[in-house]
Amino acid sequence: MGVNNSSPSGIDGNDDLLRYRSEFPILADNTYLISNSLGAMPREVHAALQGYADTWGSRGVRAWEERWWMLANEVGNEIGGLMGAPTGSVSCHQNVTTCQAVVASCLDFSGRRNKIVYDDLNFPSVMYFWEAQQALGARVHMVPTDDGIHVHTERLLDAIDEETLLVPISHVIFRSAYIQDAAAIIEKAHRVGALVVLDMFHSVGAMPVDVTALDTDFACGGVLKWLCGGPGTGFLYVRPDVAARLKPRLTGWIGHEQPFAFEIGPTRYTNSSYRFMNGTQNIAALEAARPGLKIIREVGVERIRAKSKRQTARIIELASRRGWKINTPVDPEKRAGTVSIDMPNSQGVARELIQRNILVDWRPRAGVRMAPHFYNSDEELESAFVAVDEILRAQAVAR
Numbered sequence: 493m494g495v496n497n498s499s500p501s502g503i504d505g506n507d508d509l510l511r512y513r514s515e516f517p518i519l520a521d522n523t524y525l526i527s528n529s530l531g532a533m534p535r536e537v538h539a540a541l542q543g544y545a546d547t548w549g550s551r552g553v554r555a556w557e558e559r560w561w562m563l564a565n566e567v568g569n570e571i572g573g574l575m576g577a578p579t580g581s582v583s584c585h586q587n588v589t590t591c592q593a594v595v596a597s598c599l600d601f602s603g604r605r606n607k608i609v610y611d612d613l614n615f616p617s618v619m620y621f622w623e624a625q626q627a628l629g630a631r632v633h634m635v636p637t638d639d640g641i642h643v644h645t646e647r648l649l650d651a652i653d654e655e656t657l658l659v660p661i662s663h664v665i666f667r668s669a670y671i672q673d674a675a676a677i678i679e680k681a682h683r684v685g686a687l688v689v690l691d692m693f694h695s696v697g698a699m700p701v702d703v704t705a706l707d708t709d710f711a712c713g714g715v716l717k718w719l720c721g722g723p724g725t726g727f728l729y730v731r732p733d734v735a736a737r738l739k740p741r742l743t744g745w746i747g748h749e750q751p752f753a754f755e756i757g758p759t760r761y762t763n764s765s766y767r768f769m770n771g772t773q774n775i776a777a778l779e780a781a782r783p784g785l786k787i788i789r790e791v792g793v794e795r796i797r798a799k800s801k802r803q804t805a806r807i808i809e810l811a812s813r814r815g816w817k818i819n820t821p822v823d824p825e826k827r828a829g830t831v832s833i834d835m836p837n838s839q840g841v842a843r844e845l846i847q848r849n850i851l852v853d854w855r856p857r858a859g860v861r862m863a864p865h866f867y868n869s870d871e872e873l874e875s876a877f878v879a880v881d882e883i884l885r886a887q888a889v890a891r
């Protein structure tokens with residue numbers, strides 16, 4: 493263990509995962525509690541991006557056939573391995589919003605079955621996208637939350653009916669870290685003939701998930717948070733039997749059975765994951781994504797989840813002891829990796845914490861969000877709360 497791993501309080505004495513801290517340079521001088529927003533960058537990303545430049549620089553156009561053309565397939569399979577997806581069922585895209593657009597482009601809104609059902613705790617970009625599809629005939633039905641933390645599952649299930657085409661929902665709610673009852677929602681959707689897109693941004697890499705067991709039709713997410721893969725790589729899983737019957741309108745030469753034949757006329761879609769892709773990939777982003785995926789695979793999502801449950805419970809305890817409202821489920825089985833805390837002057841406190849290199853974020857109707865990952869020590873949680881106490885005391889004196 494290096495200096496960086498030490499824990500003066502001895503709380504972390506048995507935490508084997510702290511040995512990965514040295515793989516993440518930012519941890520040396522920051523308390524990094526913001527993996528729900530942007531996971532820490534693995535040191536190896538320097539080499540990965542250097543390798544990208546070297547390949548481009550020395551191999552030039554040959555890089556496509558030697559490495560780049562199949563990169564999205566390889567990265568897709570690496571991500572797929574963390575979510576129980578069969579080989580060849582995950583394609584890479586820039587972000588989740590684009591993934592929704594690819595799904596939408598497979599659908600027809602002109603019939604009676606044109607209802608899009610989700611809850612109002614969905615990620616706003618996803619909601620903005622589906623709102624905009626109303627111009628093409630989609631009918632959005634949004635189910636309200638009562639408390640801003642939980643989704644009202646019964647209400648959502650009742651809203652999914654014979655006219656429902658698609659249910660694009662978050663597996664884990666970004667604002668509260670509430671874990672939706674995805675199995676019940678998928679079961680109801682399938683019973684009435686609807687499809688489900690599960691946004692797994694806050695579950696893949698943070699907890700064990702299995703898209704095959706869940707039987708979801710689509711799943712999407714990105715690598716920049718819990719997978720420590722940086723911006724620019726989103727992913728889309730399509731269940732193989734569903735994929736075979738879909739023809740995305742958001743398509744292009746990468747989705748063609750023979751892209752280099754440059755045929756004229758209707759697309760002959762490939763049966764690989766590239767069926768859902770369209771044009772040239774962001775190779776640098778794919779290269780940057782790999783070191784994080786490798787570490788997450790090595791650490792293992794079971795261990796990540798076990799530690800997360802313990803550390804988020806400790807954050808809840810530290811906040812509750814101070815009398816602050818927790819905007820996150822207290823039941824560990826319903827809670828993923830983030831704790832949202834409504835503390836006094838929470839936006840100002842978040843700003844001050846960041847000034848002190850304690851990285852958290854603040855969101856309206858959530859409060860200060862703290863998101864420990866496998867590389868955080870218990871000590872860091874304690875010292876973050878000591879810092880909040882100091883900030884609040886200083887603010888009280890200044891008043």
Ligand SMILES: Cc1ncc(COP(=O)(O)O)c(C=O)c1O
Binds near residue numbers: 586617666693714
């Ligand atoms: C659940 C969820 N979906 C999607 C996104 C981001 O969407 P995009 O990848 O289109 O930027 C986020 C980002 O915070 C998120 O939390």
